Amino acid sequence: MRGKVGAVSSSGGFTAVVADALRDANVQLSQLSEATRQKIREQGAHPSPTNPVDAAARGVPGLEADDVAYCLKTLACDQDVGATLYAETLFLNPETIVEKLIDVAATSGKPHITAWQAGVAMHGAVETLRGNNVIADLGQAVRTLSVLSKHAATREDGPLSSKPPEDQVLSTLPARPVSDELLFEVLSRYKVPVVDQRFVLTDEAGRASEGFVFPVVLKGLIENCLHNPELGLVKLKLPNSAAVESAAREMLSRNPEIHGFLLPRQISGEEFIIGINNDHGFGSAILLARGGIYAETSDNIALEAVPLSREIAERMIDKVDPKGILSGYRGRPLMAKDKLIDMLCSVSALAEANAKRIAEADLNPVIVTEDAAVAVDAVMVLR
Known part of the structure; x- marks a missing residue:
């Protein structure tokens, strides 16, 4: 308006x-x-x-x-x-x-x-x-x-920018959930930073992790399974290739339907969730809240319609982080709040360009460190 x-x-x-x-x-x-x-x-x-x-x-x-x-x-x-x-x-x-x-x-x-x-x-x-x-x-x-x-x-000077182009991969996929490496490729095209990771076959997890900077995370992949931790398909802070190999064997013994693994780098920092919700009447909106395993327990959320300006994105962060934990609360290190602002604007561009296809999406967790904001896991549901 x-x-x-x-x-x-x-x-x-x-x-x-x-x-x-x-x-x-x-x-x-x-x-x-x-x-x-x-x-x-x-x-x-x-x-x-x-x-x-x-x-x-x-x-x-x-x-x-x-x-x-x-x-x-x-x-x-x-x-x-x-x-x-x-x-x-x-x-x-x-x-x-x-x-x-x-x-x-x-x-x-x-x-x-x-x-x-x-x-x-x-x-x-x-x-x-x-x-x-x-x-x-x-x-x-x-x-x-x-x-x-x-x-x-916040937009009295006219549109923030021209509408970004629709993603050609998303535009051709059938209505279904999208996750893992394909979704990470889409996020990267919209300048949403994602964690460094590698897809490996079930019998190569240990060897494929050689040369990685440890610790790493191991994620087992099952077709159409969107919540890996609830099925024991995520192992954190694996310190070396032997630990990766052992964790992979244990997962396969309990879940023989695993068709491969993802090996992302382990990152520590402040955890957030960024969501996209596309309401038939209202349009696309971006959600921000504290993330990780406690995402669904938090009542302190920010929700704004797309497109986001940097000013609106910063206001969302201040609402979710009223104590200023990202800004050095009680002597804590300064975290990359500006990078989280960048990510919110990039997710907004993704949602705006693909409003006809994206029903909802969750980037959880998004981890903010002293110099970066990175999406570690993500899932998207297409119309």
Whole structure:
């Protein structure tokens, strides 16, 4: 959402209620251009249209729905309007306006919310609108517009960058989970740092680890298995090739379906999780929380819509790390917070470019050290 809000009601009294609610939430109403005001005067016979617009000024029976739709579409064309709001209480023959409101939401090219609160009298109209993702009560509508407004405030200079290209591998894969070496290749193409690792066959784990910088991690790979630790398929801090060979034999004895191993370098640092969630109605969002085995136990999370700016990414980190552990809390070493910011922006670019394919993804853990932020494990689910 860019710009301010253009609001419409067919109740002159309710326009004042809407204006007060938006003001209390620090959501700005747009200053309508003279061209917009003239269009409303011509169509609606409104002598002096202001924002919120009273769409019932003409008062011609049977044309109320047309007047509301016309005002909303006219406002959406105003450059200072970033989103439109239709707020209503009662409406004569509500079935005449439902399809028009659905059309406005689908075709205006800007976010639109309908806030209709008239109890059981409007139940049928409200349910139809809710099924088309355009209904809320006034409080919900104002809170949503407030969030959109704050999100847009960091982008007042226009788009952060041109949209990154869609990944050609992801675009051709069937709808299924993706993990391991293929996903790491995709992450690398979007400049998401990943841990150094090597794929080895089941009978080569010990020999393949020779020449590695120890300690290393051993991960057993099973087709369509996304949570390796829960099946005992991850061994940490293996100090040498003999330990790798022994751990591989033990895993195979308990899980003969293992088709290979990954040997990533063992990294120590502060653990985070970065997630992608793609909601059908809202779009793609990026999640940040403390990671590792305790990821699902943490209530302290940050969630922001894509694309992320560096300012938003830093704000997410500060929310998840309020004590400043990355910034040297109580004499701890300074960690590479700037690298975690870079990673969040890179994951945002991946999510934005592949919104049609990515349903969700988890990079867990992402380990932040004194000089790097690196994804150690990742899984993605495609639509």
